[in-house]
Amino acid sequence: MLATACGKKEDVAATPAPAPAAAPAPAKTSVEVLHYWTSGGEAKSAAELKAMLEAKGHEWKDFAVAGGGGDNAMTVLKSRAVSGNPPTAAQVKGPAIQEWAAEGMLASIDSVAQAEKWDELLPKVVADVMKANGSYVAAPVNVHRVNWMWANPEVLKTAGVTGMPKTWDEFFVAADKIKKSGNVALAHGGQNWQDFTVFESVVLGVGGAAFYNDALVKLDPAAIGSPTMTKALNTFRKLKGYTDAASTGRDWNMTTAMVIGGKAGFQFMGDWAKGEFTAAGQKPGEGFLCAAAPGTANAYTFNVDSFIMFKLKDEGAQKAQADLASAILSTEFQEVFNQNKGSIPVRLGHNMEKFDDCAKLSATDFVESAKSGGLVPSIAHGMAVDPAKAGAIQDAVTQFWNDDKLSVADAQKRIAQAATN
Ligand code: BGC
Numbered sequence: 001m002l003a004t005a006c007g008k009k010e011d012v013a014a015t016p017a018p019a020p021a022a023a024p025a026p027a028k029t030s031v032e033v034l035h036y037w038t039s040g041g042e043a044k045s046a047a048e049l050k051a052m053l054e055a056k057g058h059e060w061k062d063f064a065v066a067g068g069g070g071d072n073a074m075t076v077l078k079s080r081a082v083s084g085n086p087p088t089a090a091q092v093k094g095p096a097i098q099e100w101a102a103e104g105m106l107a108s109i110d111s112v113a114q115a116e117k118w119d120e121l122l123p124k125v126v127a128d129v130m131k132a133n134g135s136y137v138a139a140p141v142n143v144h145r146v147n148w149m150w151a152n153p154e155v156l157k158t159a160g161v162t163g164m165p166k167t168w169d170e171f172f173v174a175a176d177k178i179k180k181s182g183n184v185a186l187a188h189g190g191q192n193w194q195d196f197t198v199f200e201s202v203v204l205g206v207g208g209a210a211f212y213n214d215a216l217v218k219l220d221p222a223a224i225g226s227p228t229m230t231k232a233l234n235t236f237r238k239l240k241g242y243t244d245a246a247s248t249g250r251d252w253n254m255t256t257a258m259v260i261g262g263k264a265g266f267q268f269m270g271d272w273a274k275g276e277f278t279a280a281g282q283k284p285g286e287g288f289l290c291a292a293a294p295g296t297a298n299a300y301t302f303n304v305d306s307f308i309m310f311k312l313k314d315e316g317a318q319k320a321q322a323d324l325a326s327a328i329l330s331t332e333f334q335e336v337f338n339q340n341k342g343s344i345p346v347r348l349g350h351n352m353e354k355f356d357d358c359a360k361l362s363a364t365d366f367v368e369s370a371k372s373g374g375l376v377p378s379i380a381h382g383m384a385v386d387p388a389k390a391g392a393i394q395d396a397v398t399q400f401w402n403d404d405k406l407s408v409a410d411a412q413k414r415i416a417q418a419a420t421n
Contacts, residue, residue: 029316031324032061033307034080034090036073039253041275045341052333056323063087068252069193069381081105086310088317089324092138093306094129094383100308101132107309107318108135109325116326121347123366125375126304129383138306139325142334142343145362146270146301146378147201150256150277151289155183155265164291168205168235171266171294175242178265185242187264189250195401196380196394198268199236205295206232209374212299216379219389219419225412233400233408240401259288268293270303270381274342274358283356290358292365299374300365303381304346392418 031053037046050060065073070091077090081103092100100106113119113136119127122140130138151164156174159181165171175185188194204212207228214223223229244264247255256276258264267273277288284290292299307328309321327333334345339355344363352363369375377383379390396418400411 028057028059029314029320030059030061031089031317031320032063032087033324034063034065034073034077034087036065036067036070036091038064038066039068039251039272039276041253041277041279041340041342042272044279045275045337048333048337048340049328052327053320053324056320056327058320058323068189068191069197071193074387081310086312088312088320089307089309091305092308093304093381094377095386096382097129097138097306097308098132099386101137105310106132106137107311107321108137109139109309109322110135112136112139112322112325116329118329121329123346123348123370125302125370126346129304130306138308139328140304140306140346141328142305142338142341143346143362143366144270144272144303144305144341144343144381145365146197146303146381147204147293147296147299148269148271148273148358149201149291149293150259150267150269150273151265151291152259152262153286153289154262155181155259156289159183159265161265164289165294166291166297168202168294172238175265179242183262184244184258184264185266186239187255187258187267188239188243188247189252189255190243190248190401191251192394192398193380194252194255194269195398197270198239199232199397199401200301200378200380201268201293201296202236202239203229203232204299204301204376205293206235208295209299209369209376212301212376216393217377217384219385221416221420224416224419229412229415230408233411236397236401237404237408240404270378271342271358271362274356275340276342278340278342278356284358290361297365298369298372299376300362300369301376301378301381302366303378303383305343389419389421392421 035046053060065076080086126140130136130140159177161174161177165174178185203216211228214220215229252269253276255267256273259267260277260280282288334347334350338345344359352360379385382390393415396414400406
């Protein structure tokens with residue numbers, strides 16, 4: 001065997017020396033990774049992660065918990081952790097990372113981060129989120145932009161809409177035309193996190209990045225109670241009139257499918273939606289269009305997916321965690337994974353040549369908005385405030401969306417209350 005492997009074929013015929021007792025092959029460590037990537041486009045991306053880990057000699061044990069935005073996954077993760085049986089790694093992001101670290105449950109991945117110079121290759125705004133008490137405890141996979149608007153060009157054309165609306169006023173003019181043409185103007189899935197996703201884009205578009213920061217990151221009561229927030233809530237409420245009756249409870253990817261299939265004109269959703277368009281074989285500029293949500297072209301709500309590693313005693317598991325952390329940030333993985341996922345690579349200066357135009361725009365806007373002050377963390381996707389507060393604000397926003405009788409003033413009070421609790 002050895003001889004053949006070394007290419008010395010002539011030795012094969014010689015009398016073989018008695019083979020030393022072969023050391024048993026090390027048992028493959030099974031790496032259990034919790035994630036919530038279950039839609040068509042997401043599953044393709046998760047498959048890349050699995051393939052990469054298997055190439056490193058580990059066995060992937062899939063722990064997928066369906067549910068967009070990850071709320072279900074976080075509930076399941078907590079119950080596993082509480083029972084003392086956490087997975088090897090889990091898809092957790094934003095301030096929740098520090099909460100897990102404060103529980104003393106996370107393994108440091110500083111040795112990998114230092115060896116591979118993460119401080120130099122990651123944007124500071126991302127690196128800061130991955131650390132607890134100065135140590136890396138999470139590995140980032142990507143940068144998603146949340147303030148996107150997706151459209152079906154055929155639906156727009158049929159309705160006589162030329163070009164993507166740049167302001168909310170333009171949006172409502174376009175939406176009226178689509179409604180008249182018999183299609184659904186706005187594809188929306190009525191779930192808490194999807195309502196909240198649309199809401200944050202409206203706040204950003206109506207108020208601008210500085211206002212968004214005050215109201216939804218700093219949770220400044222004056223900003224939440226301001227006339228600008230009143231205007232944002234009125235705009236948000238007006239959108240509902242352009243959705244279809246079956247919107248309630250619809251999953252986000254089924255909502256994107258309405259745009260893909262030519263049943264609806266627009267959707268406001270982060271660029272994981274692009275993963276659905278591309279998985280359906282569509283190309284930007286042809287099958288679908290992307291543009292920043294109205295009024296948000298100079299701003300960028302970022303959402304960085306990342307994996308935390310749990311403190312485990314098993315050495316094989318520790319090795320697998322280090323391999324996972326290292327591979328996640330490799331140029332090769334970043335390139336393939338992000339093309340499937342709809343996001344952009346998290347490494348600074350990654351060559352975007354092979355990416356599509358929406359991703360190229362995202363990469364440019366990420367850098368530009370960081371310079372101009374337009375780069376803000378997404379509250380709807382767990383990047384801006386701690387999970388408990390974000391959840392309470394999300395509930396207030398959803399109540400407002402669902403209850404047409406709830407006044408804007410009352411909604412403002414409820415949001416303010418949720419933000420202070
Ligand atoms: C995550 C994405 C995911 C999306 C839908 C977002 O919060 O960051 O990775 O595709 O939710 O589940």
